[in-house]
Amino acid sequence: MADSLLSYIALAMILFSIGFLGIISRKNIFIVYMSIELMLNAVNLIFIALGRYNESMQPQVIALIIIAIAAAEAAVFLSLIVVLYRRKKSLNSDIFTVLSQKDAAHE
């Protein structure tokens, strides 16, 4: 089972689907962020499995670059969550549809 490409791809697709379901079903902004991370990891797994299949190391370098981009995304996303939580006192992703400062002052 661990010998075939298809089992790794199946695992990656299951994880990607779980991440997608988390994004569409949850309202908590933290869970949405974690689901995005899970989807990035699933794509990394596909890259590395194909790299092992072709015995090439270039996909591993791409996976490292994806991890670095995920780190940058984590910093910006989490500081945005902190700012929005301070302003609106909620974690519901629906209220983040209005970002204007003027509307926030009127409420």
Add this chain to the structure above:
Amino acid sequence: MVDIVFLVLAFFAVGGGLGMILFAQPMYSAMSLIVCLIALGGVFALLSAPFLFMVQIILYAGAIVTLLLFIVMFLNIKKEDLPDEPNKIITIVAGAVLLIPFNIMILKAFSTFPEKSMYILGDGFGAINDFGIELFRGWLVPFELISMLLLAALVGAVVYARKEKPNG
């Protein structure tokens, strides 16, 4: 032997992912995400990528999720602050049913690849030496661009997180 290791790692990865989207508290979700990411790191090691295995443990489980846990604790979220999600289970089940054709399509596309044994390669494949040579020979420009992106993200995070001036 390798099959058993793969099955255990896959079980923990899928279980951690499911726990992440099912727990109501962000704290428990982050813990489940750590389990899932470490199991995925083990799968990377099975795929002869030992350097990425280390990067996954150190960077993902050690830095990114720890930063997330730090923010969750810092915001001090009460139970009544959590958004109520009445349709969570229904959406998950309906979404899973709708995603099945998409998954079948991808698996069908990959099943046309010829069978090939995927035993663990030796000879430093994926180890830090070969990885560094590959990174700095073929991927130097993306590497430098990543450093600029990280700098921009650092500045952006500081600009967002500083104290806001009251302006009208």
